[in-house]
Amino acid sequence: MRYNHKKIEIKWQKAWARNKFSIWGVNDFAKKPYYVLDMFPYPSGDGLHTGHVEGYTASDIYSRFLRMKRYNILHPMGWDAFGLPAENYAIERRINPKVAVEKNIRRFRKQLQSLGFSYDWQREINTTDPYYYKWTQWIFLKLLEKGLAYEKEAQVNWCPSCKTVLADEEASGGVCERCGSATELKNLTQWHLKITAYAERLLRDLEKLDWPENIKEMQRNWIGKSEGLEIDFKVDGLDKTIRVFTTRPDTLFGATFLLLAPEHPFGLSLVSHNYRLMAEAYVREKTAKKISAKDISQAKEKTGVFTGSYAINPINNELVPIWISDYVLMEYGTGAIMAVPAHDLRDFEFAQKFNLPIKTVVVNPQVKQTLPYEGEGILVDSGDFSGLNSDIAKNEIAKFLASKNAAERKITFKLRDWIFSRQRYWGEPIPVIKCRQCGVVPVPEKDLPVKLPYVKSYAPTGEPESPLAKIKSWVNVKCPFCKGQARRETNTMPQWAGSNWYYLRYIDPKNKKSLANIKKLEHWLPVDLYLGGAEHAVLHLLYARFIHKFLYDIGAVPAKEPFQKLVNQGIILGSDGQKMSKSRGNVVNPDDIVKEFGADTLRMYEMFLGPLQDSKPWDPKSIIGIFRFLNRVWNLVLSWGKAKSTKQLRRQKVGVLTGVSKKLEPLVRLMHQTIKKVEDDIANFRFNTAVSALMEYQRTLMWALSVHKNLPKEFIENLILMLFPFSPHISQELWHIIGNKGFLDKHGFPRWQWQYVKKTTYNLIIQVNGKTRLTVDAPLDASQEKIKTLALSQPKIKNFIGRKQIKREIFVKNRLINFVI
Ligand code: ANZ
Ligand code: ZN
Numbered sequence: 001m002r003y004n005h006k007k008i009e010i011k012w013q014k015a016w017a018r019n020k021f022s023i024w025g026v027n028d029f030a031k032k033p034y035y036v037l038d039m040f041p042y043p044s045g046d047g048l049h050t051g052h053v054e055g056y057t058a059s060d061i062y063s064r065f066l067r068m069k070r071y072n073i074l075h076p077m078g079w080d081a082f083g084l085p086a087e088n089y090a091i092e093r094r095i096n097p098k099v100a101v102e103k104n105i106r107r108f109r110k111q112l113q114s115l116g117f118s119y120d121w122q123r124e125i126n127t128t129d130p131y132y133y134k135w136t137q138w139i140f141l142k143l144l145e146k147g148l149a150y151e152k153e154a155q156v157n158w159c160p161s162c163k164t165v166l167a168d169e170e171a172s173g174g175v176c177e178r179c180g181s182a183t184e185l186k187n188l189t190q191w192h193l194k195i196t197a198y199a200e201r202l203l204r205d206l207e208k209l210d211w212p213e214n215i216k217e218m219q220r221n222w223i224g225k226s227e228g229l230e231i232d233f234k235v236d237g238l239d240k241t242i243r244v245f246t247t248r249p250d251t252l253f254g255a256t257f258l259l260l261a262p263e264h265p266f267g268l269s270l271v272s273h274n275y276r277l278m279a280e281a282y283v284r285e286k287t288a289k290k291i292s293a294k295d296i297s298q299a300k301e302k303t304g305v306f307t308g309s310y311a312i313n314p315i316n317n318e319l320v321p322i323w324i325s326d327y328v329l330m331e332y333g334t335g336a337i338m339a340v341p342a343h344d345l346r347d348f349e350f351a352q353k354f355n356l357p358i359k360t361v362v363v364n365p366q367v368k369q370t371l372p373y374e375g376e377g378i379l380v381d382s383g384d385f386s387g388l389n390s391d392i393a394k395n396e397i398a399k400f401l402a403s404k405n406a407a408e409r410k411i412t413f414k415l416r417d418w419i420f421s422r423q424r425y426w427g428e429p430i431p432v433i434k435c436r437q438c439g440v441v442p443v444p445e446k447d448l449p450v451k452l453p454y455v456k457s458y459a460p461t462g463e464p465e466s467p468l469a470k471i472k473s474w475v476n477v478k479c480p481f482c483k484g485q486a487r488r489e490t491n492t493m494p495q496w497a498g499s500n501w502y503y504l505r506y507i508d509p510k511n512k513k514s515l516a517n518i519k520k521l522e523h524w525l526p527v528d529l530y531l532g533g534a535e536h537a538v539l540h541l542l543y544a545r546f547i548h549k550f551l552y553d554i555g556a557v558p559a560k561e562p563f564q565k566l567v568n569q570g571i572i573l574g575s576d577g578q579k580m581s582k583s584r585g586n587v588v589n590p591d592d593i594v595k596e597f598g599a600d601t602l603r604m605y606e607m608f609l610g611p612l613q614d615s616k617p618w619d620p621k622s623i624i625g626i627f628r629f630l631n632r633v634w635n636l637v638l639s640w641g642k643a644k645s646t647k648q649l650r651r652q653k654v655g656v657l658t659g660v661s662k663k664l665e666p667l668v669r670l671m672h673q674t675i676k677k678v679e680d681d682i683a684n685f686r687f688n689t690a691v692s693a694l695m696e697y698q699r700t701l702m703w704a705l706s707v708h709k710n711l712p713k714e715f716i717e718n719l720i721l722m723l724f725p726f727s728p729h730i731s732q733e734l735w736h737i738i739g740n741k742g743f744l745d746k747h748g749f750p751r752w753q754w755q756y757v758k759k760t761t762y763n764l765i766i767q768v769n770g771k772t773r774l775t776v777d778a779p780l781d782a783s784q785e786k787i788k789t790l791a792l793s794q795p796k797i798k799n800f801i802g803r804k805q806i807k808r809e810i811f812v813k814n815r816l817i818n819f820v821i
């Protein structure tokens with residue numbers, strides 16, 4: 001018989017919605033608080049995808065499980081609705097983004113509810129709601145007040161297709177994070193946030209976080225701390241000094257040329273007459289070129305020009321030629337490097353191409369030397385420093401140069417300040433006013449929010465200017481200081497602005513006085529578990545940590561870090577093993593699965609696909625397998641209950657299985673072991689193996705029921721309770737069918753007992769003359785005498801020993817016995 005998932009699921013979703021506070025008790029501050037946060041979706045027009053379902057199911061299982069464990073759970077949901085995706089969608093459909101977002105949110109909310117997720121919808125937030133973004137703007141004003149938001153002209157990434165400036169994090173590798181177009185570089189005046197002021201803390205505090213190591217490593221690399229030395233090289237015959245940044249002063253004797261970035265201010269002034277034409281052309285090409293990545297690229301063919309000038313190596317006064325090349329970046333270090341081709345791959349390629357000398361100065365006797373050798377070792381051909389270890393030599397050379405005033409120790413970071421303005425309509429207006437008399441004037445706090453005006457034409461202009469600039473009635477305002485004519489800032493904030501701090505607002509979503517009440521924040525922070533995709537490693541997850549630390553510094557939040565534990569779900573691929581995409585036609589719509597098999601099946605199925613953190617392909621066949629499993633549970637419980645009247649069902653509450661007949665003991669053992677396994681697995685996000693354990697338990701119960709008609713109720717109840725976090729609707733329904741009452745979120749999770757889960761046997765190793773001959777199951781803690789008898793009764797061992805005399809025996813308790821003959 002097929003169970004009616006449609007009817008049951010709607011019934012319980014309604015019941016949960018009606019009773020949310022009494023069930024989930026999120027305001028019960030007497031219980032231990034635990035904050036389970038999902039990365040909130042941006043409500044795209046495509047609706048929920050299978051990846052959302054995966055992460056949100058995992059966090060829902062965890063939440064429901066912890067509620068059963070008597071925790072007080074905060075588990076909210078909201079919408080990240082500003083930004084390019086929403087805006088591009090609206091432009092395509094020719095509807096206003098506000099209208100599109102509202103429609104998409106309705107659809108998303110309905111879909112989430114249809115999956116039975118236990119969100120506290122009272123706390124729903126929407127980043128495009130003026131009551132929300134009032135506080136996003138307030139954070140900006142605070143940053144401005146503390147000197148951490150500033151306007152500066154800089155070379156910035158421009159996406160020609162999205163028609164806006166992007167942050168370095170959004171344009172890494174020279175590719176737009178959103179649309180995949182190659183980005184261009186433009187010189188523009190933009191708002192920046194001084195994330196670099198937090199570089200050291202952002203790096204150091206990573207150590208305290210329970211996050212996947214690969215995400216931490218990506219943040220470390222992006223922050224990119226280097227401890228090194230700045231060394232001055234005098235230019236021969238000119239009154240100029242070139243300062244280079246190096247992390248390898250131990251290779252100074254091997255520096256055979258210097259390189260300047262094309263934008264280096266000295267560049268062309270060093271160029272001697274003979275080289276002028278070539279050098280000018282090169283610099284012009286490299287500084288004007290449009291398509292370029294801002295990070296150091298290894299792969300591309302090296303190019304460069306000679307300036308005709310030489311510099312003096314301060315360690316040995318040798319003359320080294322000065323070249324210009326675009327693999328040296330102006331924004332990093334000093335924009336100039338000493339090139340050591342024997343010990344740096346990029347320098348090596350450059351030297352080979354232009355026939356420059358390559359001089360080995362570090363050797364490592366332990367490895368076969370091929371050039372370039374980038375490791376450390378012992379110095380050779382390095383004057384008085386020869387024979388020293390790299391580590392010591394770095395220090396000694398630094399000291400020597402410092403004594404001659406030719407070097408300074410320096411710590412550099414790769415991290416750049418965060419470019420914070422976008423030339424698009426659909427974002428939070430930056431709350432400042434520009435006045436001829438007074439300059440940049442912050443909008444007074446009492447005038448927040450600066451509302452985004454509703455407009456007809458919001459498509460990007462293509463100019464580096466927001467469409468808001470054209471709305472005269474909005475742009476022209478009085479200066480709050482001098483009351484003279486002034487203009488609003490027309491750029492908007494990037495889509496990360498709203499997601500920087502949303503997890504704080506859930507804690508106190510209706511607060512009119514502050515972004516959230518500090519007492520409530522103290523109760524809930526930091527987020528105990530944050531679940532979502534890995535694609536935000538150096539975007540959202542870095543930005544949010546920065547803003548959180550800033551808010552901590554101004555006393556607005558009580559914790560130093562926002563997210564204590566992070567778990568990344570893997571990507572669900574199409575059944576062809578490829579990324580799901582419309583063009584491939586391999587996209588699965590969760591709605592279809594819910595309709596055909598129900599939310600409970602979809603939830604459990606996605607957990608059963610494989611380890612949560614792994615990428616895994618969709619497998620249509622095993623959906624039916626899960627659906628059948630739930631039907632088997634349904635039929636098992638019903639056939640167990642059929643024999644009994646409602647009255648009997650209620651009365652038949654046995655305690656812990658006391659007085660159970662001996663025959664049932666293996667089943668009791670399995671039940672306790674399953675409870676322990678499911679509990680451990682949920683706690684460690686191994687949902688797939690928990691489901692397997694439930695399947696095995698169900699199979700055994702089915703068999704047991706065919707033998708013992710009067711199976712005690714506890715066996716059945718515990719199956720339902722364990723199933724509940726995974727497939728809550730069917731579990732809740734079966735719970736009532738067997739005569740129980742109430743909501744299972746409030747019911748405790750079953751408890752296992754040690755006496756049933758502890759191991760009773762072990763693998764005994766039996767050796768003869770130190771050689772293992774057999775392993776058998778032996779009772780745990782058995783004495784030497786007993787084990788000896790057991791071992792000698794094994795035919796195989798009998799054969800080995802034959803008539804020989806046992807001279808000695810060695811016994812290791814719970815491990816082995818060895819007979820010496
Ligand atoms: C000499 C040298 C010898 C270097 C050697 C490396 C190996 P990280 O660790 O990433 O900070 N460098 C410095 N400024 C640069 C710039 N603006 N553009 C491109 N490269 C730059 O790397 C520091 C190293 O990167 C520096 O140490 C410098 O090359 C190069 F065997 O100096 B090294
Ligand atoms: Zn783009």
